[in-house]
Amino acid sequence: MAIESHVLTVVDVIEETADAHSIVFDVPDELRETFAYTAGQFLTVAVPSDQTGLAARCYSLSSAPHSGRHQITVKRTVDGYASNWICDNLRAGDTLRMLPPSGIFTPKSLDVDLLLFGGGSGITPVISIARTALEKGSRKVVLFYANRDEQSVIFRSELAALSSAHPDRFVVVHWLESVQGLPSTEQLTAFAAYFTDYTAFVCGPAPYMKAVTDSLKALGFPRDRRHQEKFVSLGGNPFGDVEEMSAAAATLAEADDHDDSDDEAPSAVTGPITVEVELDGEHYSFDDWQGDKPLLEFLEEKGVDAPFSCRAGQCSACACLVLEGEVTMKHNEILEAEDLSEGIRLVCQSMPASEKLRITYNG
Ligand SMILES: Cc1cc2nc3c(=O)[nH]c(=O)nc-3n(C[C@H](O)[C@H](O)[C@H](O)COP(=O)(O)OP(=O)(O)OC[C@H]3O[C@@H](n4cnc5c(N)ncnc54)[C@H](O)[C@@H]3O)c2cc1C
Structure with missing residues (x-):
């Protein structure tokens, strides 16, 4: 579907x-x-x-x-x-x-201080958050924005305008690789150390995201104040109505499925499985998930308007929090070990691993 x-x-x-x-x-x-x-x-x-x-x-x-x-x-x-x-x-x-x-790379509250890290095109969701927080929120926004050189700085004039409009609430620090080299974990840690009670949002190239995340972890930012968005290309086709994907694309998607050594083993539990779901204030309960299809497909068949986008374990649009029971994921390119240990799972990839499952999308 x-x-x-x-x-x-x-x-x-x-x-x-x-x-x-x-x-x-x-x-x-x-x-x-x-x-x-x-x-x-x-x-x-x-x-x-x-x-x-x-x-x-x-x-x-x-x-x-x-x-x-x-x-x-x-x-x-x-x-x-x-x-x-x-x-x-x-x-x-x-x-x-x-x-x-x-997507879930979104601040839960605009009335908290925000520490934003953007790198290259990773500024895109970050500037949306900054614009929104400055207009609709009341707290401080600090942006650390890394680019290759001056010519590659996207939204330079908009950021300057936001800074002039909110001089007491918005600070932008531009970091140019052509001038300062790549920002190291030590340098990022020294910067972020001034803002340890802020809520962080990080988006940019993988090495930059890793350096920022390492520094935030070193400074003790708890998981619920540390958010990241990974820019990857989808291997699958969530549009669903194209008759034939080319053999090349299909093979690629399949190869992805097999290549990821972090993928969990297929589930051994078969149905019927009891499923309880909390979504947008509604509660749903079913007792006939046979474990023959991923949880997202089962919920869709039951008429639940469950969120999703890529259907391939590559974005986090379908992420839920498991409150009771367990699932195994066929494929996961997006959730970190810490997310998993907190019980977050991708519903589009979830197969049953217990006879009862209780999840919420409001975690
Ligand atoms: C949540 C999220 C948000 C994102 N936001 C942004 C954003 O704001 N700005 C941004 O710039 N990027 C963003 N990205 C990244 C973006 O989705 C793409 O990954 C990026 O633009 C690179 O895609 P590409 O096709 O140009 O490159 P690639 O994916 O590297 O292109 C190569 C791929 O295309 C296939 N291909 C080659 N030729 C063809 C063809 N003729 N037909 C079909 N397939 C072909 C190849 O097989 C190969 O798989 C985001 C990603 C995610 C997950």
């Missing part, structure tokens, strides 16, 4: 830097509710492809929800397919198919 996709029209394309474009979409009134979003969430777009029908890619919204705008910002990936297609082809008046906003 696939979530309903929608075709939106591009109303503007902004060349932010030589290799990053912002794309603004028109959301008609009848889709406003469907496309309502929270700062830090992403859209999943279907980039047309001669080879596979489409390439599904996630792009964070760089606009702030209160602006009424739906803007993504795409940076070219060297030898990448979708990012270059978007930057080369999309113009005002064009259309693109996409799934509604999704």
